Amino acid sequence: MQLDVNNIKTLDPKDHPDWEVAQDAESRMKTIYKLGDEMGLEERELLPYGHYMGKIDYRSVLKRLADKPNGKFVNVTAINPTPLGEGKSTTTIGLVQGLGRRGKKASAAIRQPSGGPTMGVKGSAAGGGRSQCIPLTPFSLGFTGDINAIMNAHNLAMTALTARMQHERNYSDEKLLKLSGMPRLDVDPTRISMGWVIDYCAQALRNIVIGMDGVNGAQDGYMMRSKFDIAVSSEVMAILAVSKDLKDLRERMGKIIMCYDKFGKPLTTKDFEVDGAMTAWLVDAVNPNLIQTLEGQPVIVHAGPFANIAIGQSSIIADQVGLKLSDYHVTESGFGADIGYEKFWNLKCHYSGLTPDASVVVATVRALKCHGGAPMPVPGKKLPEAYTTENVEWVEKGCANLLHHVNIVKKSGVSPVVCINAFVTDTPNEIRKIRELCEAAGARVAVSKHWEYGGEGALELADAVMDACNDKTTFTPLYDWSMPMRQRIEKVATEVYGADGVDYSFEAKARLESIENDTELSKLGLCMVKTHLSLSDDPTLKGVPKGWRLKVRDVLTFGGAGFVVPVAGSISLMPGTGSNPSFRRIDVDTDTGRVEGLF
């Protein structure tokens, strides 16, 4: 069967892998000029990158439409993901396509994928089946260069720091001042909080020693421990996500705490006089990117922080633009409602002043079975029988995880819409059970077949979302930012994650105490870092774990992004590459220039 919307016929995903569906549609997609024109951009506001991608001059759009009221603001979140995936990006795109079938102007905001997962575990982060964004390949491989710009801005700061340490060691106060015009900053080499970044899962760079040949006044750096984190966890990435405009971004860029001096005073990017040049790397990146759904609607892509190790949101600027140009703007937050939606609720909305009209919680019958106790599936291996035959009991038990996420959304004062992302193996009894439990908990429920049928399959979801957007919301933050940091952490742990309490490592406790005692730092926000695979800090615990305490082992201070980052459990800001990484299957057809194997 072929569907015809906006003159785009799409292949049947039951017969074709995602990348074939995408590449086939790409041969008929709209030019970026047409897409921009249809969504209401003026010609000069659309900056093309090739014929099918572009950037939006957000400054011009927001100025021109300052008086226009915003469209409805819809968030998409999910249950805790399982190895099967719950299809959150697919649902975000599917919902926009469904709203389009109902005659609404709709747009999506999603994050730019990181090279780490793309090359490590999966090829594409563009949705799936008949609910994808295109063009698929450039979106997945560097796109318009924003993550690279972030990486360059971030590593410029580290270049400044390490060169300065070398010069301060090599020169007397007088000579230093004469050569550089800068006073001695006196970095404490044992208290350097910032590391370098790279956009891969390079576990070998987690803990390194640099400046090996620069021990005694030489020109080869300053010998010390250092580290690389994945670029999407960079504070510069967080700053791009939370900045309201270039001015806001510029101010934040000077407040990144890089290290401490020998008297314990924090030294920032501004102290190293590198904040202006860092911002210069980002003058294009601050403009959000534009591509399209398979059915020809705008998908705004901007910023790419993960929700388990970072803030997990696409940018505020992307949402501001989408809300001005659409009747319904659908923004995705990373992973489950425990981490992605919680940070949307208490950080992103705090900074933007925007409030959602509804939030979709995505679940699949298969993932619920997994949370309910069915044998854990292994990606690439044959699915256990439990997942292909009816088992209402496992579904019912797994719904505890779903209901927990529904309740997180309700706690924020927003109407939840449960989206059952349908599979051919789902049975009516399984669906009925989910519907019964969620409706009893006060959520709307929609079964959505957008993977199989695109927007036509998402009409039930689109209707439920439009209906939910008419509810009166009472969006309220979980805590006031004047609350002491540990109380805030404990509130998130107990009321959002369901922990019994919080335990701190010796270092974490000391850092949090000094943050609480500091006039400035105590006013910062809170960005929890925790595994996405469980409500708890133990990735192996499914369902709704009981009788556990959150273990905070480290605390970072992101002065520019404006929040404190407690790191819970064993999660690392540099993921690892496994023994059978996906890059092995990626290649290029040199006759056509097409990239193969990104799936």
Place this chain on the structure above:
Amino acid sequence: MQLDVNNIKTLDPKDHPDWEVAQDAESRMKTIYKLGDEMGLEERELLPYGHYMGKIDYRSVLKRLADKPNGKFVNVTAINPTPLGEGKSTTTIGLVQGLGRRGKKASAAIRQPSGGPTMGVKGSAAGGGRSQCIPLTPFSLGFTGDINAIMNAHNLAMTALTARMQHERNYSDEKLLKLSGMPRLDVDPTRISMGWVIDYCAQALRNIVIGMDGVNGAQDGYMMRSKFDIAVSSEVMAILAVSKDLKDLRERMGKIIMCYDKFGKPLTTKDFEVDGAMTAWLVDAVNPNLIQTLEGQPVIVHAGPFANIAIGQSSIIADQVGLKLSDYHVTESGFGADIGYEKFWNLKCHYSGLTPDASVVVATVRALKCHGGAPMPVPGKKLPEAYTTENVEWVEKGCANLLHHVNIVKKSGVSPVVCINAFVTDTPNEIRKIRELCEAAGARVAVSKHWEYGGEGALELADAVMDACNDKTTFTPLYDWSMPMRQRIEKVATEVYGADGVDYSFEAKARLESIENDTELSKLGLCMVKTHLSLSDDPTLKGVPKGWRLKVRDVLTFGGAGFVVPVAGSISLMPGTGSNPSFRRIDVDTDTGRVEGLF
């Protein structure tokens, strides 16, 4: 005075810094669509990046114009640079503008600037005065992303290598095969030739230890020494420069030697199954970039290797495209004729099969005085009086360096055109002496005022170049590639640099012996790495040093780029950041988004 060409009026550089001249002209520059149309690109062949930059679909152009004869091919090289700079990029752009005033269709090919020098020592690499390319800021800051793509492709290989080493240590043969489907590669951890790259001068990353916490079967990498080089010295960058098309690039990408196994066998990117994915990062980067001169002519920018630490050429693809579309295509090679032109002559032209019709050798009176023995000037300090008052003797002595470079060009069988890049302080007697000496050596000489007057000031140069292009050339390689590697090195050292001979370190000698004894490796080309500041390997020796021997201390094997890289003297593939770096002066006007201080 304002000049009006192509409706572009430019500010007088005597009253305005370079960036003001550029930004003023940018307010009136052509759109990239108009520029592409004027140079003969079809609409679909021009891939815009914003409204003023673009990429060229080289494959379509070369296919469409396969039967069209090439234009004239002009190289621009120079004397050994001094701290004052000799203005090679400025001359390249000026010459194209001058040819334009003579009614010729002309294009330039230059290299993309690296973030290292841009953030460390200088802001722009776009020429100067009334001979610049625009838009200046995006050109200098990441441009269309090619260097970032190269960095990502390169570091993906290192991610693959280090992850593999960890997994091979952690797992038995059986488990490894089961998990990954790959046999054990058995990397010798003491023989890893490849490092990581970053596009800054980060001396602290020259010598590092990675995998610090991955000592005993853990998941934190494999502990070993490693290194970061600057991205523009990457073999992947060299591959982009020498590839004739995507197919050629794909093949080369699999031949990068990353390390050796425990039996001494080289292991390549193909062995690590990462070459396809590396190529995928480069499917856009393989298309050359397009911007314009201040007077509205095409400037093709592609690849960015330095000539002191790498091949130092813009890409073969850029030249192929320029030669099809222009009457005169002017390509710059890095630094002086000793390193940049030598590699153009014996490497780039070998791969491309193209031969130059003329070569410009750029010199300034000031730089000749410096080579002649005048006190060394210090950038940013007041110029010693020797440079602002007439001194024919120093100029005459300094001409020895110029004549050496003229003779290098003549040795290749090509007519040299000496371009005296004029300054207001030059006197008629000084100019007369240069003219007399160069003409006696068989070179054409032109005094060019393109910095001050743009194309109108470069008419003498344009005429001399057009005249030289009518000479019969006898372009012949310096050596046959079947010659043993050390003989070739010695030929370059003695006949090009003027050394008495070559001394090898113990390691360099051993590596060259094994290369000479290997059927495949002995067929590779030769890419010398040496300081650009002197004809010798000692950067402090000016003029034409006598009685010295070239010291080769290291040898790299670039199997993909297809050449052996002997490293002479103390030069490093990772430059350093000084005590007063230029990033301190770079900032952004947040009202306009304009970058300031890039000059």
